[in-house]
Amino acid sequence: MPFGAMSASPIQTGQLGGDPDWWRGGVIYQIYPRSFVDLNGDGVGDLAGINSRLDHVAGLGVDAIWISPFFPSPMADFGYDVSDYRGVDPLFGTIQDFDNLLSSAHEKGLRVLLDLVLSHTSDQHSWFQESRVDRTNSRADWYVWADPKPDGTAPNNWLSIFGGPAWEWDTRRRQYYMHNFLAAQPDLNFHNPQVQEAMLNVARFWLERGVDGFRLDTANMYAHDPALTDNPPRSQPAVPGVPEQNPYAMQEPIHNINRPETLEFHERLRKLTDEFNATTLVGELGVVPDMYASLTEYTAPGRLHMAYSFDLLGGEFKAQFFRRTAERMSRRAGECWPSWALSNHDVARAISRWRLGSNAQTAAPLLMAILCSLRGTPCIYQGEELGLTEATIPYELLQDPYGKRFWPEYQGRDGCRTPMPWASGAAHYGFSDATPWLPSAPEHGPLSVNDQDMNEGSVLNRVRRFLRWRGGFDQLRKGDIRFLDADPDVLAFLRQGAEADMLCLFNISDRQRSFETGEFTSVAPLTGHGFSGELLGLGVILPPFEAFFGTVPPQTWG
Template sequence: MTAQALEKTGATPHPETDRDWWRGAVIYQIYPRSFQDSNGDGVGDLLGIVERLPYIASLGVDAVWISPFFTSPMKDFGYDVSDYCDVDPMFGGLSDFDAVIETAHLYGMKVLIDLVLSHSSDQHPWFQQSQSSRDNDKANWYVWADPRPDGTPPNNWLSIFGGPAWQWHPGREQYFLHNFLTSQPDLNFHEPQVQDALLGVAQFWLDRGVDGFRLDTINFYVHDKELRDNPPLAKAERNDSIAPSVNPYNHQRHLYSKNQPENLEFLAKFRTLMDRYNAAAVGEVGDAQRGLEILGEYTAGDKGVQMCYAFEFLAKDIPTAARMAEVFHHFKEVAGDGWACWAFSNHDVVRHATRWHLSPSAMRAYTTLIMCLQGSVCLYQGEELGLPEADVAFDDLQDPYGIEFWPEFKGRDGCRTPMVWNEELLHGGFSSARPWLPVSSEHLHLSVNTQEHSPDGLLHHYRKAIAFRHAHAVLDKGDMTGITAEGDVLSFYRISEDEELFCAFNLSDTPSAMTVPEGDWHHIGTEINSAGPGYGNGLTLGPWQPCLLRRKT
């Protein structure tokens, strides 16, 4: 969609605000099925979100990101969309979504919604028409290809959910591409009408008041037009941050099935639309080898999206001081002009309390650390409570990914179980009916109500860490330099024209020595257990303890 075309739409921009509101923002992710059920059917909904927005506002976050709530057959729980411009009845209706927008804005929070543009449901009217023949108006809206002479798929591309990325369609006597479930056919971004239709979807929600988007699988939009085979990936280079190790998806370098340069052309059109509304987007970069590099390409300048996240800190291994320094040195090298949105947990990975085997002290340290990093931050519902991964029995599994690879990989249900509000209420206060996934008994004693009344609750530490970030503008938008790993201590500087912070973190459960910088530094962050130069001999941090110092520039 060109700038001239946008002018013709009569789109009304949102009221003028800080155009960089997203830079350094703290964003709270809501998985609506599991947040709050308002009508007693066991599934969370939009009015449940409205009910709990005061709680989210109390955390001090800047925005919420709501995972898909669009009309869907729910084969992949909303990430298979059959109507991009309506609400699935299980979540409510458009008026309920309007209430979410209005209430969030009253509390001073932005609203980002999850757009799944790379693929739709096979129940979407677009696909229903596309599959009907090879010569209808939407015949080219999805990725169709003839078989090889022996009848096999046109190339070797694999699905993240297992098996070939191609599904035979007897009606068209062709294969269609699906990077995920067979019921999630990929849209053809080489077709200009597809791009225009998807930009129209974004405008529909912008006109309804959303402040931006989380863009699912942003690097999957465009495929190689020539359908060339992906090359093999050496075993030493394989990385299970995107797909579990048991999935053959990890055996390929996905050179042609995603990450195509034409994607930047579409993102430029998307940015033009967003700029008219002062809106912003965070993209999910799903690539195990080039994630940070792609992040840099997609967020540099003002032609792509504002921010992206890769999977460096969503991986299995705990980010030690050395690993943190390695990631940020690489980030500076390949994405120095870009902007990251860091996360430790989300709806697709094992919760980091379990994934990294964190003690309560370690949870606090990593919370403070992420609030001090350059970039924006995504928090996933329940992480502020320190929820561990739930153990979901096979008979209770809903996730097709987990069912496919059980028991070596148990899927994503363990991080998607319902939020726990009050351990004294049925199902933890989530619903009066049996929830779509069982509430974990291990979660109940960590409920919001319990922690609100406990001075030592992790919930209070999250509030303090978020408040600390917002109390120092340099943490929102300042530069990050001097990144150093000294044993178990990670240190760096955050610098702006008005302020300079020195941040050091002992990322271990034993006391660790550190070097205090010279100069007129003042100790800050006592509310989040920061140790100043006067602590002990001034050179040793306790287990999982930060040292936060400030000076004016």
């Protein structure tokens, strides 16, 4: 459909409303639509499929869903290359399917966040098609164009995250255009006021339709240095989320991303979002030189409500790693509200990344409990509630352009994007009647939703039990956090409450551990969360990969 064709459509539903601070500690469930449920039988998930399984999501006890892009797209980067911001790609259905999904989600108490990709478009977007015609058309300056150096080479040394230079030659304009990702994803020029207005109008379109906010893709990559200054070499050894085989890790991208002008746009976007009831903005901050300084900047008053942190998407499965990461966040980012995740559509699943496959039955619920007990807003990626592992995709079936570029040392993102297993006895485990766009992993069949439904002690039922229990405690949603010294294998902290603080203990090992409670005048064990840590005298006994929750008298904070 042509750009803007849906702008006159009636609003189908309003925002869910209620507590304007619902996002502070609310649980967000990420849905990757290509791989959730295929209802029309073409092997690719769709919006109607998501709608058909909303009871599963709502039954987990989460507060909102974040849907990865479903807008019209050539799918060079599977929807993160948008060719029309106001429509639905036929692969995923129609705008009516979206309205139905939004209405159903709201009826079930689920808020809906869209994944907005504002930093770049597809090269098939009508804006870019016009921009590349010549240097004088009405959108000539909507993208980042630059003349070559006298020898014909690229304007500077900026690199693409997907490998190689961040510049692509265009024969019609006889100029280079900038792309932080694929050459098929040209970057918009946020120094152009018309571009900013166009992006704000996109956000308004969906807000008026009733969405409850946005997850902002690459929220720190909107603006660039107009002087096109070369980036310096990188002084640190690694970049979170960037494989070491990628030369991007050798450069400090301080001039093509992380620019102060981006913050000014976020202030405009926040002002717009605040016109609507109980909405929120969560920004993905990728490849930042100082995550904590960036959090402080991007979530300052009048900007983003929270920022999506990559800090737990790497590291080691050790108590010290979780404590060090969260304490550093509190110390460096102060009152800023983080959004935590252990997995998403861009990184290997946590169970495999931390080599917990042999203990997945107990480790997976523990991971969810840790994620949802830290101060911040947790994001759960589809399949984590089942304890899914990373799938292995043979090269001939690989879809991810990033993986193809750096194969075999880096195998890309397809392994975390395989179809959700719904029923082990059905074709493709209930995802689709047709051959899926990515193969269903055989090891995922026994972990299907239907199979786990029938097992009270399954990962799924343990996660459900915990998330529903968690929803009744303000300490875990909005309370401050203070870490406690403990056995090296025990993660221990307090969450602050108005009438009582909560003691949270997690055994991050496959051996029994204990925690001495002597410093507290009394500890009252809490039940109903599904974990088996036990208070005995002045200590808590923690079986392998188990947790304990109890209340203690209000402590001195400060």
